[in-house]
Amino acid sequence: MDFHCVTTWSRLNLTWGGTSFADFYRHKVAPRLRDVQSVRTVVLRGQDGYRTTLPLSDLLAEQVLLADELNGEPLNVAHGAPLRLVAPAHYGYKSVKHLSRLEFWSGTPKVRPAAFAFMDHPRARVLLEERGRWVTGWVLRFLYRPLSPFVARRFRTALLRYEQQRERGHRDA
Numbered sequence: 001m002d003f004h005c006v007t008t009w010s011r012l013n014l015t016w017g018g019t020s021f022a023d024f025y026r027h028k029v030a031p032r033l034r035d036v037q038s039v040r041t042v043v044l045r046g047q048d049g050y051r052t053t054l055p056l057s058d059l060l061a062e063q064v065l066l067a068d069e070l071n072g073e074p075l076n077v078a079h080g081a082p083l084r085l086v087a088p089a090h091y092g093y094k095s096v097k098h099l100s101r102l103e104f105w106s107g108t109p110k111v112r113p114a115a116f117a118f119m120d121h122p123r124a125r126v127l128l129e130e131r132g133r134w135v136t137g138w139v140l141r142f143l144y145r146p147l148s149p150f151v152a153r154r155f156r157t158a159l160l161r162y163e164q165q166r167e168r169g170h171r172d173a
Contacts, residue, residue, distance in 0.1 A: 001063060001088040003095070004126045016086045017069030022060045029104065043103035043111055044085055044096040052094055053111050054087065056104070058123060063088050066099065077163075091124040091131065 003011045030036050042059055045051045058064070065086045068075050075081040080097030087094050103109070108122075121130040 001086070003086075003088065004091055006091040006093055006124070006131045015071050016065050016067040017072070018065040018067035018083075018086070020062075021064040021066055021085070022062070024066055025056075025060060029102075033104065035106070038106040039104045041105040041108055043101075043105065043109055044094075044099060045101040045103070046080075046096045047098040047100045050096060050098075051111055052096060052120065053109065053122065054090070054094055055123065058087065058090065058125075059085075061087075061089060089125055089127070091121075091126060093120075094124045 001014055001016060003014055033039065039056050041053050042056050043051060043053050063086075067080070067084050067086045068082065070076075070079050075084060080095075080099070083099045085094075085096045085099050124130050
């Protein structure tokens, strides 16, 4: 599957492994719900505090996974270990890393976006270039492109800090 970031970069032909979200929902979630037909929205939360929402109908698409592997290897921390949602039809910010909690709602919950509200589209579909709210996709593409190096640098710094803390913890144990 291809993975597209809202800031204009893409990674093509990635091989994710895991469990189909639709199978997980059908076998583990739906049997526990009082009213299966009422669920419309899912809140996805990561261990790092990140959160977003997607319509349940989008999550039940064939290629959506609860992934624990990438390219034949166990998922590492940089790519969202131990578990990550992968929704290829949506921009990457909907593919929550370090997935820790799913909430199933009948309506549209009030979830504060992890970024500025204009940057969080309710669906964020790649084919429709839904990069954010209230602003046309091509305008955001133009604005986001110069931010890519900054975002990548910030991510590398955070990952390095995490790895150093983890190394210190192993030495102290």
